[in-house]
Amino acid sequence: MARKYPEYKQLNLSGISQEILKYWQDNNIFEESISSREGKPSFTFYEGPPSANGLPGIHHVMARSIKDIFCRFKTLEGYQVKRKAGWDTHGLPVELGVEKELGITKEDIGKSISVEAYNEACKKAVMRYTDVWNDLTEKMGYWVDMDDPYITYKPKYMETVWWLLKQLWDKDLMYKGYTIQPYSPKAGTGLSSHEVNMPGSYRDVTDTTIIAQFPAIKNEAYSKTFGDAVKADDKVYFLAWTTTPWTLPSNTALTVGKKIEYVMVETFNMYTHEAQKVVLAKNLVGKYFKAEQKDQPQADYDGKGKNIPWTIVWEGVGADLLELRYEQLLPYALPYENAENAFRVISGDFVTTEDGTGIVHTAPTFGADDAKVAKEATPPVPPMLVLDDNENPVPLVDLQGKFTKHMGEYGGRYVKNEYYADGEAPEKSVDVEIAIKLKEENKAFKVEKYVHSYPHCWRTDKPILYYPLDSWFINVTQHKERLVGLNKEINWKPKSTGEGRFGNWLENANDWNLSRSRYWGIPLPIWSTEDGTERKTFGSVEELKAACDEAIKAGLMDSHPFESFEPGNMDEANYDTVDLHRNVVDQIVLKSSAGEPMRRESDLIDVWFDSGAMPYAQLHYPFENKEKFETQYPADFIAEGVDQTRGWFYTLHTIAGLVFDSVAYKNVVSNGLVLDKNGHKMSKRLGNAADPFETILKYGADPVRWYMITNAQPWDNLKFDLEGIGEVQRKFFGTLYNTYSFFALYANIDGFEWNADQQTNVADRPEIDRWVLSRLQVLKQNVMNSFNEYEPTRAGRAMQQFVDEELSNWYVRLCRRRFWKGEMSTDKQMAYETLYECLFTVSQLMSPIAPFFADWLYQNLSSHLPEGSKEKSVHLTYLGEARAELIDERLNDRMKMAQQLSSMVFSLRKRESIKVRQPLQKMMVPALKPETVELIESIQDLVLSEVNVKELEILKDVSGVLVKKVKPDFKKLGPKYGKLMKQIAGAVGKFDQNDIAKLEEQGHYHLTLEGQEVELLIEDVEVSTEDIPGWLVMTENGITVALDITLSEELKNEGIARELVNRIQNLRKDSGLEVTDRIALRVQKADGLETAISENKGYITTETLTETLEMTDNLTEGLEVSFDEINTKIHLEKV
């Protein structure tokens, strides 16, 4: 007989993944899953481009599973789901990698290596790991079109980015500014706020901190403010704290809070022991002065010890201190302009008295707040900018992070020891040296080590500097409201990320700093005249080419970089003649309206702009694909990690909002982190990172995906535990595999063949079939709803529950006999059809999450079907709607009852140690309500066969036999009686059998509680039975079961027969017989065995497929078996 349904020896999920993957590749299943939906409504997904410059981790499997699930599901629903892969190719990580490889630094670029060669190296490096990524993509079963990915360094992509910038320019949303920015001297670039806020960039560091003493200048204002508190020869200092002593030479102001209370304290310097008076915030006094020493006579101080006396000699508020002046602390240099306005006390809102002294050291060149308050003061406080050799104003620290020559003995030294190459850092950092110097000069009030968190460059790992840089900005602030409004149209999963995290972020959004002073990226398409009075921006190669033509005519340029480019020709070959990177465009000198040369603004744009531009740039919009773009914008769905909230999610949203006044995506899933099993972050350093390839190879992609999706909601962090995958493998996939194997085994024996057109009528099938089909349709509804609501966890868990509990451990278990017995029959046919349908539907429903196994299952089920009635893959099938007409909730109630009754009988058997193989005569179930009676009648056969009992009697209400119990229905009574509820419950609890009888007879019961009349209705309570005197009884959830455990001879013999059958079956199996083999059986005689066999001969022989059964006295061969009190031997052979 031909086997229609493949049978397997064991489940090998990893093998299945590989085998199915090959099948997909050989048959172009992915391509067909898209082409077969041509003309159907499209569902648009945008792939967030990974950078192929680094290796993928296990968290990528998580993120990509989520993406894949919804794309596959929508395909099943009939949508056409195009998904183009993409690569993020620009940016600092690539550059730094290349520098390291070539052994160069940023300074060498353009000198020892040409920009062109450097960019070429970057281009090569960036795609280095594409193979690894593609490999993972395939092995994990992520379907995305990798043959034609968008690549951000391609001319077409870059041209669209230029076009977008031009749109912003035309809307007057771009401007050049000068701001204090996070700057990484080692990387040689400013960092965007997203970069500074990358997870892990803030780190605890120990710095030398100084409370410096700024000597007050004794002028008119000074006398006016302090009056009698100060004497002519007093030394008075303002105390200000800094964690960055290297900024002290750049100090140009002190900032106080107007309303903060300040005091002047008369005391001694702890290092020089000189007498002095210091000013600081009043409520920080306790932090620096010991209470015991307060108001001790100054004259008693010995000038050495630590018990320094102190006395408050003046009190006031910040406003009193404004415009006081002080001597420059470290006079290395003066601001090149308006130096007379420096070294004053000014006010600022941000001053607090939480730490420090309540007076803030202000260095406008190295602090964003500092620059702001300095600018706002009247007159403005100048920043410490000095003139370099070219007469250009520069700060006292250069772009490498070194002090300039203006800094005397410190000139040329790095301001932080971390910036030195390994082993070259001096023992004392400049911070420490400055501290020593200040101590010696009586300008340090206190020096100490301090641990605080400080941002680090995410790539170089070195601390960042805040540094004044020229920059181009996108004016986001202006359209903040609109962006917030658009965000409300987006369906966020989870909601809180959108409303809370992302929403708050938008509301506080700052202008987007686009500038990056690097080489490998998309150049700003802005050309300026020397003095910056005229600027031009280009939104296409064509425009730029025209401008070049003009420049050449004017003699500003010799050669034409786009000589052979043909405007309007969209061929790849044409675009291959263009390169828009710095090595080319920096050579372009254009002509201003006055004939002056114009050069390009030297910065590149933030790479985040590249990725945020992908909806447009992947299609080379608007130069090509206009119609296609219309149908694919905005995205229906995107997904990335929650860490992208301020990354890709933000840039997509901002560009869409500012340029198109639209959302870029309608639904977004932001998934949480993948942590190790102890809840710690995975990192290569700690060695707790799981390798995605190893994991997939070992377990197969499906269990990994299934585990990740079902273990926790995607947006909760996942505690990734390999044992959890093992559990999924055993419990879910193992069970489903067993169910299929069971089906295949018997379907092949019986020659069952699925035929969609010749089905038995579902309505005619047995209760249990209709039940499981009803459950199946409920499952289908649940799963489809869950997927449509972007709740994959719910969908997965529902399937798991169905397969394990309902299909395998209830349906198949109860129906086993239907498959075993005898020849093919209608009932068998029905059982096969039912089980087939369940497996088939499950294969479809699970395919988004477990694409390989689902397809394997589907193909096993369908390979024998005639052409035209099957698809090549489950992923090409159409799911269709759930068949609501098959759902019958009452069936479900009945089945629940059956399960409960069975479990109760098992429990009773267990209590009396009567094994299930021993048949029992009778069980009784009391049922008071007619519905319950009906319910039990409908499932009694099921229960009886499950628990091996011969009859079930339903005890209708026979007073005296049953002991009843009554329980108030809180939901009904609560609202009616409110506070009396407790008393009612107490009274009802005390009802005896007579009270219950009375309530049941009359339908109501009168109670007087706390003087209040209570009329208790029968509907307000639940009456149940609790006991049947004289029987073995159990009660659970209001259902009672009684079991007759007396064993007649007949029952005993039947039990023995069953034991024997069991032993024979084991022997059959051990002898390696097929389940269909027929046997000749010989059994040695034993006490009590013969009658048992003769009474049950028919049963024994059919069960074991025995042709001849012989009882002998002396069986020499054969297996010894013993059970109950019987010892015998059995022997069988195949006939």
Add this chain to the structure above:
RNA sequence: AGUCCCGUAGCUCAGCUGGUUAGAGCGCUACACUGAUAAUGUAGAGGUCCGCAGUUCAAGUCUGCGCGGGACUACCA
């Protein structure tokens, strides 16, 4: 400091619009079953549902205040 998430059995997690014995799986113990067997059934042990206060007849569930864990944002002088 602010915003958001989380806190239920040893572990991983359910618990809908408040309703009176708080659930599942894994793990553990014991017993059974075993022609699906890398399964399965039954029973047992294991919970002040983070704490406190409030609203309510009734709170794991709603509100407030704390505590603990996490993510993010700002600042970190």
